Amino acid sequence: MSEDLPSGSIFELIAAWLLLAEGGVGLVFLPIIVFSTKTDIAPGKIAVFGLGCVLCLGAGALLYTRWTWSWWIALVVPVGMAGWLLSTSGLTSNAQAYVSSVFAIAIVVCLLLGRRAAGKPEAIQLASANIPFRIKVGIVWLAIFFMIGTILVLFKLDWHWIRENFSYIAKGLEYTILLALGAIVLAVILALFGALGRLSKNPVAYGISGFYTSFFRGTPLIVQLVIIYLALPQIGGPRNLDRVSLVNILTLTTFQAGVIGLGLNYGAYMTEIFRAGIQSVGHGQAEAADALGMSYAQRMRRVVLPQATRVIIPPTGNEFIAMMKDTALVAFLGANVKNAELFLRARLAGEADLRKLEALLVAAGLYWALTAIFTFFQRKLERRMGRGYERGAQTQRVPHLVRAGPQGGALIELPETQAQPGVVPTEPPP
Amino acid sequence: MSWSNGEPVVRVTNLHKYFGPLEVLKGINMEVDRGEVVVIFGRSGSGKSTLLRCINFLEDPTDGEVEVAGIRLDGGHRTRGKRELIRLLRTHAGMVFQQFNLFPHMTALQNVMEGPVTVKDMKADTVRPMAMELLGRVGLADKAEEYPIRLSGGQQQRVAIARALAMEPDVMLFDEPTSALDPELIGEVLNVMKALATEFHMTMMVVTHEMGFAREVANRMCFFHDGVILEEGTPDQIFNETRFPETKKFLDAVL
Numbered sequence: 001m002s003e004d005l006p007s008g009s010i011f012e013l014i015a016a017w018l019l020l021a022e023g024g025v026g027l028v029f030l031p032i033i034v035f036s037t038k039t040d041i042a043p044g045k046i047a048v049f050g051l052g053c054v055l056c057l058g059a060g061a062l063l064y065t066r067w068t069w070s071w072w073i074a075l076v077v078p079v080g081m082a083g084w085l086l087s088t089s090g091l092t093s094n095a096q097a098y099v100s101s102v103f104a105i106a107i108v109v110c111l112l113l114g115r116r117a118a119g120k121p122e123a124i125q126l127a128s129a130n131i132p133f134r135i136k137v138g139i140v141w142l143a144i145f146f147m148i149g150t151i152l153v154l155f156k157l158d159w160h161w162i163r164e165n166f167s168y169i170a171k172g173l174e175y176t177i178l179l180a181l182g183a184i185v186l187a188v189i190l191a192l193f194g195a196l197g198r199l200s201k202n203p204v205a206y207g208i209s210g211f212y213t214s215f216f217r218g219t220p221l222i223v224q225l226v227i228i229y230l231a232l233p234q235i236g237g238p239r240n241l242d243r244v245s246l247v248n249i250l251t252l253t254t255f256q257a258g259v260i261g262l263g264l265n266y267g268a269y270m271t272e273i274f275r276a277g278i279q280s281v282g283h284g285q286a287e288a289a290d291a292l293g294m295s296y297a298q299r300m301r302r303v304v305l306p307q308a309t310r311v312i313i314p315p316t317g318n319e320f321i322a323m324m325k326d327t328a329l330v331a332f333l334g335a336n337v338k339n340a341e342l343f344l345r346a347r348l349a350g351e352a353d354l355r356k357l358e359a360l361l362v363a364a365g366l367y368w369a370l371t372a373i374f375t376f377f378q379r380k381l382e383r384r385m386g387r388g389y390e391r392g393a394q395t396q397r398v399p400h401l402v403r404a405g406p407q408g409g410a411l412i413e414l415p416e417t418q419a420q421p422g423v424v425p426t427e428p429p430p
Numbered sequence: 431m432s433w434s435n436g437e438p439v440v441r442v443t444n445l446h447k448y449f450g451p452l453e454v455l456k457g458i459n460m461e462v463d464r465g466e467v468v469v470i471f472g473r474s475g476s477g478k479s480t481l482l483r484c485i486n487f488l489e490d491p492t493d494g495e496v497e498v499a500g501i502r503l504d505g506g507h508r509t510r511g512k513r514e515l516i517r518l519l520r521t522h523a524g525m526v527f528q529q530f531n532l533f534p535h536m537t538a539l540q541n542v543m544e545g546p547v548t549v550k551d552m553k554a555d556t557v558r559p560m561a562m563e564l565l566g567r568v569g570l571a572d573k574a575e576e577y578p579i580r581l582s583g584g585q586q587q588r589v590a591i592a593r594a595l596a597m598e599p600d601v602m603l604f605d606e607p608t609s610a611l612d613p614e615l616i617g618e619v620l621n622v623m624k625a626l627a628t629e630f631h632m633t634m635m636v637v638t639h640e641m642g643f644a645r646e647v648a649n650r651m652c653f654f655h656d657g658v659i660l661e662e663g664t665p666d667q668i669f670n671e672t673r674f675p676e677t678k679k680f681l682d683a684v685l
Contacts, residue, residue: 287488288531292545292597293520302548306535 009123012063012114013131015107016124019060019074021143022081022103026053028147033091036154041091049091052081068119075111078104095153152361161355162362168349169362172342173370179258179327179341184320186263187270194271195278196300209271216268222329224265229257229333255339258330266323270316277312278304310385317378321371328367342366437464438497439601439633440485440523445494446505447480454480456657457494462601465631469644469665472654473680478637481654482603485635486523487516498523499600521549524594528606530586532578538565538589539574545597557596564592568622584615588622595626602626604636616640623647639684645669653677 059077062070082104085097117123197209232250281304289299331344350359440462447455454477470478483489491505499522532541542561546552565571568588608616620643626632627647651668653661661677672678
């Protein structure tokens with residue numbers, strides 16, 4: 001770089017971002033504020049607020065230009081906006097005026113620190129380029145959370161109620177996770193046999209697995225759950241508590257019905273995942289196993305399934321995460337209050353105290369947190385599964401080999417042609 | 431032929447193979463004696479690979495008879511009893527593929543040990559020294575702990591040969607073992623095969639276009655053309671006293 005970055009350019013950049021954020025957030029909030037409050041707001045006030053937001057956006061954009069006087073506009077606009085809001089005590093409450101003042105102070109400070117970068121768009125762009133993408137995305141997320149937070153404040157949620165009932169609702173997580181774990185175990189077993197059936201030349205196995213996947217993929221999960229929980233006992237005849245009868249066997253708890261229903265349904269979907277995973281193992285592998293004289297079971301256990309697992313595990317993790325959310329459907333099976341899962345608890349608690357929004361927001365937040373955690377681990381797992389199959393990747397056995405290698409201390413030697421697949425070494429131009 | 435003891439390890443009688451309406455093998459008769467090296471060559475599509483694959487039942491012959499190491503099997507549909515016999519037959523016939531087909535989730539050593547441990551139910555501790563010796567014999571003792579992805583094509587194919595040898599087969603079937611290799615890697619595989627033939631007198635059936643190898647190692651050569659063995663003889667007869675114009679044309683093309 002021939003040109004040094006003026007020291008304050010990063011602050012000039014932040015000032016621009018803050019201006020854009022203030023204008024943008026203000027414009028998004030304007031309709032919410034207008035429609036969510038019962039008091040009448042003077043149209044003139046709304047118009048001035050909207051104009052102020054547009055001016056903020058404009059001032060932020062001007063900071064990216066070559067004109068030095070844009071710095072002064074950027075200074076005046078937010079201060080004027082905050083001053084006006086303070087003098088009229090906001091559109092509906094003082095809160096908007098205070099938030100706007102905080103913005104204004106931050107912008108003014110940043111502008112003063114970034115004075116030397118004013119009118120130098122290259123400096124601002126370079127400062128922006130130096131900030132990692134992930135941090136920028138983080139800032140966007142922060143802005144979103146800020147907006148959601150303020151909307152929740154506008155809704156006037158009953159935080160006291162949430163604090164009191166949180167642990168009751170969160171207890172449902174226990175059953176939600178147990179349901180999902182039980183169902184995924186069942187689903188994996190069914191999917192394995194389903195996939196082997198789909199790939200089988202045996203007409204019975206092929207037919208049964210074909211029917212299984214077709215039926216359970218072709219009917220809604222909620223219908224299957226209700227059939228299993230409510231409708232099946234009907235075929236057992238009248239209830240007889242004295243002896244072991246069909247009706248007693250078919251009368252399930254909501255938890256059992258949930259595990260079976262979710263397991264059957266997801267097993268059918270995962271059959272396709274398993275089938276694809278098994279088919280992704282090259283035909284030559286099965287032939288090599290056959291040529292050694294392996295039986296079908298040996299071939300599957302020793303050669304095909306270990307390789308298919310690598311392909312199967314990441315999407316299975318996805319299915320598990322999806323299933324954790326579908327456990328909410330079990331709430332419709334009935335009010336077994338003692339071991340109710342997350343959604344049922346939220347509904348019961350929310351409807352009892354007429355705090356539905358609070359209860360359901362808590363439930364949604366918990367589901368989200370749960371899936372976010374599992375998604376994080378699933379990503380890690382996915383990265384890990386791919387590792388053993390990369391040529392350049394270090395395997396755990398390498399250090400041992402290096403030690404055992406010839407006394408030249410030579411590392412693993414790859415032939416020239418193999419060292420960098422696809423890369424043709426070229427001479428640098430003279 | 432002269433130096434073998436006349437005991438056939440492989441006997442193929444009137445072998446027919448159809449792929450749908452297409453007749454790929456039109457009644458092949460063939461005997462391979464113990465210690466004999468037979469090179470099978472011919473244009474692609476002439477049925478030479480199919481013959482090897484029929485001998486260990488990777489393809490089911492449509493009609494005819496295959497006998498390997500005294501185990502005799504008919505063509506046609508598989509039955510439950512026949513399936514077991516096919517597995518038994520396969521333990522006597524080692525196969526080396528064009529695409530190596532090593533198990534990528536196992537190290538070289540584990541690949542070699544896999545057959546005896548899983549199929550013959552032998553103890554890993556018993557098999558390991560034998561597998562190491564085999565890897566040494568193909569010149570890869572130092573690569574025992576490597577996964578196939580980190581080996582070159584030639585090294586992979588040599589591991590594949592060791593894997594097949596670990597089953598102590600009566601005959602080795604080579605299905606174009608060098609066709610997928612870069613030119614500079616072909617030699618190392620052919621050298622291993624040569625040693626196998628000359629030092630260990632392994633019975634071998636080799637489908638290949640490597641005519642240098644054939645001239646040097648083969649006891650007999652079979653020219654496949656349109657599903658039949660058109661011409662058969664010692665390398666000397668094939669190269670110097672070619673009888674059929676088709677053979678001549680093919681040899682001119684590959685030499």
